[in-house]
Structures are given as C-alpha cells and as structure tokens.
Amino acid sequence: MHFQFRKAASAEGPTKFHESLDVSDLIKGRKDIASVSPLAADLQLYAAGEDMVDVRGTLKAELNVACSRCLTPVSRAVDIDFKERFIHEQEPEQEEDMDDNAIYVVDESVDLVPYLEESFMLNLPFAVVCKDDCKGLCPACGTNLNEHECGCDTTAVDPRLAALKDFFK
Structure with a gap:
C-alpha cells in the first residue's frame, strides 16, 4: 500500500485508498x-502544506479471541481511527525543530503498511471478557462458573497467617 x-x-x-491487509502474521x-x-483500511490522503501529507481514515478488523x-x-x-502526518524531508538534527x-520520509514512494500494522497492534484489546459480569473459572477444579456453581472451597488463606486460622477454635 504505497503512495507517491x-x-x-x-x-x-x-x-482515497480502500484496501485490505493480511495481519495474521x-x-x-x-x-x-x-x-x-x-484489516480493512479506508484512508484518505490530504495535502497539508508544501511538503506535508495527512493520512486519515479508519481501520477495521474482526477478532476471534x-x-x-x-x-x-x-x-x-476492532475499529481504529488512523491519523498520521508525513513530511518529505530529512529529520532535523535539532530536537526543537522537529515535529x-x-x-x-525522504523517499518519493511511501509505504503505509508498517504504520497500519503498528496502529493495529497498539489498538488490540488487552483483556477481552465475554460479558462484564463474567465469573470466570473455578481456581480449584476449572469449572466455568457462568454455567453452574461447583461447590469448591475457594477461600484463599494467606500462608503467613495460616497458623492463626485455628487460633480461636
């Protein structure tokens, strides 16, 4: 996915760009x-100045997790708002001159694939849950607690205080 x-x-x-990108790797x-x-990329390139191009659009993909x-x-x-600005010149040596x-970029042809992949990876969900009140699995027997209760004793006792458990009996 290159542009001049x-x-x-x-x-x-x-x-306008309307392309898809294989991100399975x-x-x-x-x-x-x-x-x-x-990854479906719907992008638009805008001239933003003499040597500047803004790339804006959306990236969409479906995850099975x-x-x-x-x-x-x-x-x-996964719906991602994509926005990047490209400047056609050498990176300034002074930090205060840098945007x-x-x-x-210095090449005439700019490849958007690395920037799209980076945006996709940064916007992947960290921890997906099936529903907000998901109970998870029983730590003792592994039963799915959303389907039925297992009856296991799951009270966790701090090993440093385990000796005091029977103190008041």
Missing part, C-alpha cells in the same frame, strides 16, 4: 487470539 508523495502533496482533493505469538480477519476469565470464544470488532507528531 509529490503526487499526494500536490493533489487538489483527497486521494502479527498475531502468531498471541495465544489469546484464535484468528483475525484482514478467548475470554480472559472463562476462555469462552468471543468475536470482537513530534509527524513522520519524516
């Missing part, structure tokens, strides 16, 4: 994510 910098910077109106190490749909409490499969949509919200 000079062409986008001199365009009268926005240039990015989640290979994640055990909580079973699968992901291709396991609930972090009870391990039930859950489907979640912290911009990406400096």
